[in-house]
Amino acid sequence: xxxxxxxxxxxxxxxxxxxxxxxxxxxxxxxxxxxxxxxxxxxxxxxxxxxxxxxxxxxxxxxxxxxxxxxxxxxxxxxxxxxxxxxxxxxxxxxxxxxxxxxxxxxxxxxxxxxxxxxxxxxxxxxxxxxxxxxxxxxxxxxxxxxxxxxxxxxxxxxxxxxxxxxxxxxxxxxxxxxxxxxxxxxxxxxxxxxxxxxxxxxxxxxxxxxxxxxxxxxxxxxxxxxxxxxxxxxxx
Numbered sequence: 001x002x003x004x005x006x007x008x009x010x011x012x013x014x015x016x017x018x019x020x021x022x023x024x025x026x027x028x029x030x031x032x033x034x035x036x037x038x039x040x041x042x043x044x045x046x047x048x049x050x051x052x053x054x055x056x057x058x059x060x061x062x063x064x065x066x067x068x069x070x071x072x073x074x075x076x077x078x079x080x081x082x083x084x085x086x087x088x089x090x091x092x093x094x095x096x097x098x099x100x101x102x103x104x105x106x107x108x109x110x111x112x113x114x115x116x117x118x119x120x121x122x123x124x125x126x127x128x129x130x131x132x133x134x135x136x137x138x139x140x141x142x143x144x145x146x147x148x149x150x151x152x153x154x155x156x157x158x159x160x161x162x163x164x165x166x167x168x169x170x171x172x173x174x175x176x177x178x179x180x181x182x183x184x185x186x187x188x189x190x191x192x193x194x195x196x197x198x199x200x201x202x203x204x205x206x207x208x209x210x211x212x213x214x215x216x217x218x219x220x221x222x223x224x225x226x227x228x229x230x231x232x233x234x235x236x237x
Contacts, residue, residue: 039115055199062206076181078149180207182234
């Protein structure tokens with residue numbers, strides 16, 4: 001029953017998008033930032049609906065650690081689709097995701113993701129992947145925080161996968177701070193018994209920002225290891 005209710009909510013999302021997308025499009029012509037804020041607010045509302053209807057209680061820690069006056073790069077572990085729902089509905093700043101290119105094929109969802117400055121990464125084409133990362137860096141320079149899963153794919157194991165080379169390049173290019181994110185039990189809500197949704201407790205913790213600008217070149221070479229250790233420490237806490 002829970003899964004059916006969520007599916008009906010997603011049908012409502014499609015129907016309401018027929019009204020909301022033209023509004024966002026018209027707004028974008030006059031005020032792109034206002035259109036982005038509207039798109040994120042609407043997307044957050046829809047995703048919050050999914051979480052509420054799934055029955056999953058969400059525990060959030062560390063919101064006070066997120067800088068409000070500057071864009072950052074969020075780096076999260078990746079266990080399942082509920083990662084995105086939980087992060088996007090709790091983060092208090094404008095933010096876009098680095099997502100796999102397959103999401104680009106889904107109508108309506110693609111339009112909202114573009115409006116929210118999300119980018120689509122081709123994991124099989126290093127050259128195109130680098131272009132996407134550099135575009136993400138431009139988003140950060142323009143004031144939109146970005147979020148990436150450095151593992152590069154969903155991981156249901158107890159240990160984090162090795163981070164993909166260049167996954168934190170956006171922070172290196174912009175000298176923005178990195179906020180590590182630790183997500184627990186998100187895969188238990190869907191992936192572990194897909195296609196059914198299960199009511200399970202989920203937690204998300206935002207860690208202390210890592211100040212990339214203050215690092216030496218030598219320290220930046222070990223940036224991936226530093227971020228990985230921070231996330232692992234929060235997961236084990």
